[in-house]
Amino acid sequence: MKYLNVALSITGLLLIFGVAAKSQPLKVSDNKRFLVKEDGSPFFYLADTGWELFHRLDRNEVDYYLRNRASKGFTAIQAVILSEINGLTVPNAEGNLPLVDFDPSQPNEKYFELVDHVVKKAEEFGLYMALLPTWGAYAEDQPHPLFDNKMIFTESNARTYGEFLGKRYKDQWNVLWILGGDRVPTDKENIWNAMAEGLKKGAGNAHLISYHPSGQQTSSEWFHKTNWLDFNILQSGHQRFSDNVYTRVANDYNLTPPKPVLNGEPAYEDINEWFNPANPRYNDYEIRKYAYWSVFAGAFGHTYGNNNIWQMYTADVSPIIYANMPWNEALEQPGASQMQHLRNLMESRPFLTRIPDQSVIDQENYEYASDHMQATRDGQPGKKDATYIMAYLPMSRDLSIKTDVIDGRNLFVWWYSPVNGEAIPYGKVKNTGVFRISTWNVFVKENQPGPDWVIVIDDADKKYPAPGKK
Template identity: 25%
Template sequence: MAPIMDVHRPYCGSVHVPVEWSFTAATSYADPFNEVELDVVFSHRDGEQFAVPAYWAGGHTWRVRFAGPKPGVYTWRSVCSEESDGGLHGREGDLRIGPYEGDNPLFQHGPLRVAATGRTLEHQDGTPFFWLGDTWWMGLTGRLDWPGGFHRLAADRVAKGFSVIQLFAGLFPDAKAFDEQGALEAGHQAWEQDWARINPHYFDLADRRMEWLVRAGLAPCLFGCQGWYVHLLGGERMKRHWRYLVARYGAYPLVWCLCGELTGPFDDAEVATDEKRDAYRARTRAAWREVAAYVRAVDPYGRLLTAHPQHAARDDLPDDLLDFDMLQTGHHDRASLPRTVEAVVRSSGRQPVKPTLNGEVTYEGMQEANRQEVQRLMFWVCLLSGACGHTYGANGLWQMNTPGRPFVHAGGDPTHGKTPWEEAYQLPGSRQVGLAKVLLQRYRWWMFEPHPEWVQPRWSQEEYLRAVYAAGISGEVRVVFLPHLVSRVVIHDLEPDVTYRGYYANPVDGTEHPIAQVTPDSAGTWAAPQPPMRQDWVLVLETTSARLPA
C-alpha cells in the first residue's frame, strides 16, 4: 500500500494512497527519538502546503509517509531540528500524484469528514459513509495471530458489512503497562520499559496489520492509549507518542481516537470519594485538552478526531477539539436501554450540531448476557434516535481470547469470560447488525431524522422497551423498530398525498413480509397489522421512488 521510494529518483503515486521513503542521518545521535524532529513540507502547485512529521525508524533512519489529497505535482523539502545534519535537513524533490484507479472505497472516495449537515460522516468526495464498527481493542497484539487469524477476521468483517475497526496503538486498556498480553511478535512492546523512547520494531509489526485493514477497505479508528496513560507518561511524552502515531499512520484513511475511557482511572482509589473523583476528572480532562490541541496542530491532514468516554466525549472535551461525539452507554443487557436512548437523544440534540456515535454498548455475550437480540435492539434504537452509525462488540473478541489464554485484567480483577475470539467472531449479532446496515442503505439513510411522534406507543422516560422507535424522510420513507414486547403499532401523520407500500423486515435473517395495504384514515393514522411472529421487527413504509439505484 505504501510504495517505497528511492530518494534519488523521481517520485510518483496515486491520490489518497500513501507513499513512503527514508532519510539517513549524517550525524550520530545518542538518543535520536528524543533529540531529533524531522518534518517534510509538501507544497502543491496551487499553493496548499502540508507539514508532515516523519517518524524515527530506528538507528540512523527516519521515514516519511504522505498521501496526496489531490492530483498534481508537489515539491517537498525536509526540515530538521538539527539543521547541520545534511542527511535530514534541506533535502528537496518533486512528487507526482495521479488519479487513483482501483476500487478500494477508502482511496476511491477519499478519507472521512463530517458532512455539511453536521450529523453524518462522508468521504472526501461527498459519498456518504456508514460507520459500522467492530471492536478489536487487542488487535495490535500477538493475541490475534498474524497473518492467518488477522486475515480471516478482516475478511469476515468485510463480508458482513463492517466499515470501521476500533483498536489500540500499543498502550492497552484493562492491563498494566508492559503486560506481556500487549506484546507483538518476539515480545515487542510499543515503548521501552523505562518510557525512554518509542520502540519502532513494535510498529513495524503493527504496520502490517494496519495496512491489511486499509487494503480490505476497513477504516481504522486508532486509539492512542487508555485515558490514565496521560498521567503515567506525562503530557510531553504523551505528545511525543501522538506525534509518532501521526507520523506513522496519518497518511492512512483513518480516524483518531485520543484515548479510551478518558476519565477512567487505573486505580479506583484515585476516585474513592466524590471529591477525589471530581479532582481526578478535572486534571485528566485538562491534560487531554492539551494533548488534543497538539494532535490537531501536528496532523497535516485534519483526520477526524474524537475520544472514547465513560459517558459522552462532549462532556470531557470542548467542541473545537472533537469532530464527532462518541458515547459509551453500558453493558447491562436491556437495562442499558434507558441510558442508551437518553444519551443518543441528548447528544444529537446538542449545539453546535455534531455527528453522534455509540462507540461501546452491550458487547455480545458479556456477562453471559447481551445476546444477539440485544445487539439488534441497540443498533436500531441508536440509528433511529439520531446516531450516524454504530459500533458492535463481542466478548472474547475485543480482548482476543485464545483457548487456554483468556485475557487477565490488571490487579487480578475477574475476567469477562473465556470465549475464544474464533468463537466470538461468529456470534450471530455481528451478522445481524450487518443485515440492518444493508436495509438502511437501500434509502437515503444520511438524511433520516428521528420522528418519535410518528408512532404509538412511542418511547418515554417511563417506558423504553414496550415502545417503538421511528425515523425517516417525510413523504419518502419511514423505518420503525418494534422491540420484542411490542406486537402492535399505530402510525401517525401520514401525508394525504403520498402513497406508501409496506413490509416487515425480519432483523434476524433479513427476510421480508409484504403488507397488503397501507390505508390511513382521514387524520393520517394507520394501524399496522401484527408482525408474522412474536419477536422484534422492522416495519418499513416506502414510496415507489424511495429506494436508491442498486
C-alpha cells in the same frame, strides 16, 4: 496456528465487501449529523471492537480477523495501540513492547511495524481503523482493578506522542483517532487536549478525532465545544438490559453546535450484565435492540462488541470478565452477522436527510422499557416532507404510526427482520394520515425469526427497493 492458514484461503473466497472500495478519507457531513467520504457520499460506520488486536494477534491472525469482519459488512475496527491488558509490560505477539523505558516520546519501531501492517491490511479490505493511541488508564495515577497500571503521560509527552502518530499515518486514508479509552477525563483534560494538538500538528486535518469515555458517559461533557472533537462518542455500557440508549444518543444529538454522535461501546454480546456471572449474558437480541435504538435515535452508525473478541481470548491466556469462547470461534456468534442488516437497511433509503422523529409514534410508548419503540424518517423536523418512515419494534405489539409527514397519497409498507435481513411486503395502502395494525404478527408468524421487527413505510410513488436492498 495451522487452522488460520486453511481458514484464510477459504474466507478469501468469501470476501464481498471492501476490497474494491474507493480509498477516501472521512469527513463530517455538511449538516453535521453524519460521516461521509471525501466526495460527500454516505458512510455508515459499523465498527467491531478489537481492543487487543495489536497486542495479542500475530500477522496471520490479524489477516484472518480483518477478512472475517469485512465479509460480515463491518466498515471499521476500533483497536488500542497501547493496550489495556498489561500492554506496557507484556510484549505483543512478535515479542515487542510499544515504548522504550515507558516513555511515549520513545516509541519502539519494531512494535509500530505491526501497527503499520494492521492499518495497511485493513486498507486492503476497505476497513477504516478507529485507533486509540492509548488506553485511558495510562493518563491517570490510579490502580487498575484488573491489570498493571502506570501513569506515563504528561501534557508534554502526550503532544509529542500525538505528533508522532499523526506524522506516521497522515497519508493513510483509513484512519480515525479516538482519544481516551474508557476513562473520565476530569482533571486530565490538558493531556488529551495536548495529544489532539499533536495529532493535528502531525497530520493537519487528515483524520477525524473523538474521545471514548467510561461507561454511561459521553465525550460531550468535557470536549463538545473543543475545535478538535469532530464527533461525540458515548458509552452506554454493560450495566443493565434494555438501557435507555436512545435517550443518551438524543441528548448528544440535540446539543449546540451540532456534531455527529455514536454509541461507541454498547453492551457486548456474551458479557454478563453488570459483569457478574450470576447474571445472564447479553445475547444477539439485546445487542440488536441497542443497535437499532441508537441509530434510529440519531447516531450516524454503531459499534458492535463481543466479550471474547475485544480481549482476543484463547485458552492460553486468563479469561477476563468471564470470557468463555476463543475469539476465532466468537467471530461467528449471531449478533456480529446480524449487524450488517442494520447497515443494509439504512443504506437502502435516503441517508443524509435522515432524522429521528418520535412524534410519528401514535400510541403509548414508555421510556426505559424493554418494548420501547424508536422511529426515524427523512426530511426536516416539524415538516411534512418525509419519503419514508422506519420504526423499530423490540417485540410484537399493536401499532399506530402517523403517516401525515409523508405527502404522498399512497404508501407501501414492509416488515424488515433485523435477524436475517428479510423484507416481507405488507403491500400498498392509502395514506389516511395514520397506519394502524393489530394483526401484523399473525401475518409474519410463519416467517418470524425473532421477536423484533422494523416497519418501513414508504411513499409509494418513490418506488424504493425492498428494505436492505440497493
